[in-house]
Amino acid sequence: xxxxxxxxxxxxxxxxxxxxxxxxxxxxxxxxxxxxxNQKVNDIETSIQSFKKEYIKAGGDVQKIQKLxxxxxxxxxxxxxxxxxxxxxxxxxDFSVKVQLDPSRNKDFSNRVIxxxxxxxxxxxxxxRVRFELEQGNRIMIDGVKKDDKVVxxxxxxxxxxxxxxNGQLSEKLYGKKxxxxxxxxxxxxxxxxxxxxxxxxxxxxxxxxxxxxxxxIDRVKQFQVNLLLNKNQTSDAETLDYEENNINYxxxxxxxxxxxxxxxxxxxxxxxxxxxxAVQMLEGYYPYLVIFVLLLIVLAxxxxxxKIAKPLLxxxxxxxxxxxxxxxxxxxxxxxxxxxxxSHNINTLSTTLHSYINQLQQDIEKEKQLENxxxxxxxxxxxxxxxxxSIMKSCISILEDGVASNKKDYYFKxxxxxxxxxxxxxxxxxELAKFESxxxxxxxxxxYIDQVIEYICEQLDLDIANKQLHxxxxxxxxxxxxxxxxxxxxxxxxxxxxIRYTPENKSIIISAIEEPERVKVSVENKGAHIAQEHLEKxxxxxxxxxxxxxxxxxxxxxxxxxxxxxxxLHESQYGVSNTEDGVQFFFYLNKKG
Numbered sequence: 378x379x380x381x382x383x384x385x386x387x388x389x390x391x392x393x394x395x396x397x398x399x400x401x402x403x404x405x406x407x408x409x410x411x412x413x414x415n416q417k418v419n420d421i422e423t424s425i426q427s428f429k430k431e432y433i434k435a436g437g438d439v440q441k442i443q444k445l446x447x448x449x450x451x452x453x454x455x456x457x458x459x460x461x462x463x464x465x466x467x468x469x470x471d472f473s474v475k476v477q478l479d480p481s482r483n484k485d486f487s488n489r490v491i492x493x494x495x496x497x498x499x500x501x502x503x504x505x506r507v508r509f510e511l512e513q514g515n516r517i518m519i520d521g522v523k524k525d526d527k528v529v530x531x532x533x534x535x536x537x538x539x540x541x542x543x544n545g546q547l548s549e550k551l552y553g554k555k556x557x558x559x560x561x562x563x564x565x566x567x568x569x570x571x572x573x574x575x576x577x578x579x580x581x582x583x584x585x586x587x588x589x590x591x592x593x594x595i596d597r598v599k600q601f602q603v604n605l606l607l608n609k610n611q612t613s614d615a616e617t618l619d620y621e622e623n624n625i626n627y628x629x630x631x632x633x634x635x636x637x638x639x640x641x642x643x644x645x646x647x648x649x650x651x652x653x654x655x656a657v658q659m660l661e662g663y664y665p666y667l668v669i670f671v672l673l674l675i676v677l678a679x680x681x682x683x684x685k686i687a688k689p690l691l692x693x694x695x696x697x698x699x700x701x702x703x704x705x706x707x708x709x710x711x712x713x714x715x716x717x718x719x720x721s722h723n724i725n726t727l728s729t730t731l732h733s734y735i736n737q738l739q740q741d742i743e744k745e746k747q748l749e750n751x752x753x754x755x756x757x758x759x760x761x762x763x764x765x766x767x768s769i770m771k772s773c774i775s776i777l778e779d780g781v782a783s784n785k786k787d788y789y790f791k792x793x794x795x796x797x798x799x800x801x802x803x804x805x806x807x808x809e810l811a812k813f814e815s816x817x818x819x820x821x822x823x824x825x826y827i828d829q830v831i832e833y834i835c836e837q838l839d840l841d842i843a844n845k846q847l848h849x850x851x852x853x854x855x856x857x858x859x860x861x862x863x864x865x866x867x868x869x870x871x872x873x874x875x876x877i878r879y880t881p882e883n884k885s886i887i888i889s890a891i892e893e894p895e896r897v898k899v900s901v902e903n904k905g906a907h908i909a910q911e912h913l914e915k916x917x918x919x920x921x922x923x924x925x926x927x928x929x930x931x932x933x934x935x936x937x938x939x940x941x942x943x944x945x946x947l948h949e950s951q952y953g954v955s956n957t958e959d960g961v962q963f964f965f966y967l968n969k970k971g
Contacts, residue, residue, distance in 0.1 A: 390679035398671055414650055418617065418628055421648060424453050429634055429644060432459065436637060439468050455648035456594045462640050463527045464602025469494045471580040472501070472589050474511055476519070478572040485526050486570055493519070493530055496589050497599055498542035501580070508577065510540040515574045522551065522561065522606055523568040529606060546596075546603050562608040593622055594647050597629055601645065626650040689717045693724060700724075705732035766796035820947045823862040824970050827890045827897055828853035830862065834870050835888070838877065845882050852889035856897050858967040864944045865967070869899065871937040872963045876903035879961075892969070900964035907956040916954060917942040 428449055435441040442459070449457045459467045473492045481487040499507060511517075515538065521530035531551050533542040550559040551567065561567055580589060588594065597620065618629040630646040689712065696709050705728050709721040773789040831853060835842075842849055876886045884904040891898045908916060917938050945952040945965050952965035 387679050391675055394675040394679065395672070398668070398675070402668075414626075414628070417648065417650070421453055421455055421628070421630060421646065424449060424455075425457075425630060425632055425644060425646060428457065429632065432644070433634070433637075442468060449646075453648065454652075455646055456588060456591060457644065457646040458588065458598070460598065460601070460643040460645050461527075462642060463524050463529050464598070464605045464643070465494055465527075465529070466496065466588075466598060467642065469496065471578055472496055473578050474517075474574055475576040475578065476517060476572040477575050478570055481570060483523075483568065483570075485523075486528065486568075490575065491528065491572075493533065495542075496595050497530070497544045497547075497602075498533060500592060500595075501589050504579070507540060507542070508579075510535045510538045511574055511577045513574055513576060517572060517574055519568075519570040519572070521568060522547070522565055524565040524606060528568055528570065529602065544599065546599050547606070550603055550607060559607055562606075565606060593627070597627075597647055598645060601631065601643075620647075689713075689721060693717075693721060696724065696728070700728055700731065703735065705729070705735075763800060766800050769793070769796050820861050820864065820944075822859050824857055824859055825862045826855060827858045827865075827899060827967065828855050830866055831869060831888060831890060831899075834866060834873060838870070838873055841874075841877050842886075845877065845880065847877065847880055847882070848885040850885055850887045852887070852891065854890055854892045854897070856890060856892050857970040858897055859970050860948055860950075860967050861944075864947075868941040868944050868965065869901070871941050872901040875937065875963070876901050879903060880905050893966075896966045896968050898964060898966055900962055902957055902960055902962040904960040906961075908954070908961055910956075913954055913956075 428445060431445050432442060435445065446457055449455065461467050470492050473494050475490060475492055478486050478489045478491065495504075516536040518534040518536060519528065519530045520532040520534070521528055521544075523529075529544075529547065531544050531548040534540070551561075552558055615633065616629075616631040618631070620627040620629055626649075628648050628650065630644070630648075632644040633641050634644060636642045689709070692709050696707050699705075699707055708725045708728065711718050711721045711725075770793045773793050777786065777789055831851070835849060835851070873886070873888065880886055880903040886904070887900075887902040889898075889900050889902075891900075942952070948967070950965050950967060952963075954961065954963050956962075
């Protein structure tokens with residue numbers, strides 16, 4: 378079964394659009410989540426580098442550093458802070474308890490005042506429960522890890538209050554509540570201290586309190602601190618870690634840097650990948666509706682696209698089918714400037730050209746037929762024209778051979794000479810006519826006065842005019858024309874000779890050269906018999922003798938008017954013949970010299 382171009386384009390376009398839709402769906406379902414995560418990680422990496430530079434420039438200015446952390450969170454939706462060499466959040470004194478230590482055997486901490494960060498033990502939401510236990514003057518016992526000149530508490534116990542605060546992740550590693558205790562690495566040691574609470578400091582504002590309430594972030598900081606204290610971190614290298622809690626994926630960024638004192642501190646950042654999970658879930662729920670809508674849109678768009686593309690092609694097909702049947706009446710409307718518009722234009726041009734060539738070919742064929750008919754007529758006419766003088770000459774020769782009428786020998790020789798002259802004239806006219814009709818003859822133009830030419834011709838024909846006692850009337854203007862003088866003389870001579878030949882004795886011939894704005898009308902009118910209307914157009918043909926009054930006996934070869942016609946057409950001159958009130962007028966026009 379033949380499938381039309383509209384159906385093919387519709388099927389192809391629909392399949393292509395569905396393939397694109399499927400590709401987008403698979404890409405978003407499988408690769409979008411990973412792409413989003415990678416893009417977010419790259420953006421945060423870049424932002425951390427900028428944060429690192431600005432942090433170093435801040436030079437320990439707490440307000441500037443907190444402002445940097447706030448701006449980082451707002452721009453990247455990512456928590457960020459800085460940790461000291463033992464993993465405590467720097468500048469966390471706003472959520473801490475200040476303790477005056479008792480005298481101790483450990484000289485590094487004897488009578489020393491230290492700040493113990495409380496975020497490792499309780500959250501802000503639990504502070505109301507124990508804040509009265511941490512009032513100034515209460516005694517406190519500290520059980521933890523000493524590293525360098527810093528102490529990291531694992532358990533805080535308020536004496537006489539039966540209150541103990543536990544840094545769960547560190548205490549589990551030290552005391553093995555669930556598993557065997559972790560060995561304390563070289564350079565660190567377990568320490569037990571006592572002291573008096575000097576001051577409880579609580580956060581003011583929003584950013585710090587938000588960090589302290591974000592238990593996931595705080596727990597990751599605490600886990601990092603435990604690993605750092607137990608030498609489980611590769612602290613010299615940057616780390617990007619994956620973490621999952623409650624089916625939510627997180628990315629953790631740890632970047633060690635040197636502070637102004639040369640100590641190693643850490644930039645610690647954590648971002649949630651939950652938005653991309655939610656976006657993917659939303660897309661999965663939205664896709665059925667989207668797919669239905671897009672499929673409907675694809676079908677409609679494909680149908681419209683197919684019709685729009687196929688319409689000019691169908692028009693081209695119809696037009697070319699008509700061209701194949703030689704019907705060039707229809708053209709293709711050009712509605713665009715693209716390749717189809719160009720193709721339509723080229724086919725229209727081809728149609729016009731073919732139509733022109735076929736018409737020209739038909740004209741040439743018709744002309745060839747006419748030429749063939751003319752050739753046959755010409756041969757017949759020439760044969761007829763030559764037959765008569767040859768017959769006369771043959772008769773004269775027979776008479777002379779038989780010796781009959783020997784006293785009229787000169788008469789017969791003169792008759793034969795006349796017939797030879799007529800045949801010579803006929804051959805000359807035939808050769809001249811063939812030269813004009815060959816299409817290769819180039820007419821050379823002259824500038825001359827037409828009245829002088831007419832006067833000269835009349836003088837040459839004065840004897841013939843006198844023999845018939847004709848009256849010649851001239852209406853001539855002294856006008857300079859552009860033409861081939863010799864050939865125009867030939868035309869005028871032919872017209873006047875015909876007028877003399879067919880004008881009855883004692884009648885008039887009127888010769889005129891009348892000036893018009895841009896040309897001159899030359900006419901020769903003779904009084905006498907009219908030419909029948911049906912013969913007026915044919916009178917310019919070779920050997921045409923439709924009028925019985927214009928027989929061969931009147932003289933001429935029958936080619937004069939045919940030669941005149943060709944001369945005037947080579948001049949691109951208007952010419953003609955018409956019957957007047959009491960005669961016949963031949964006329965033609967010549968261009969005046971500008």
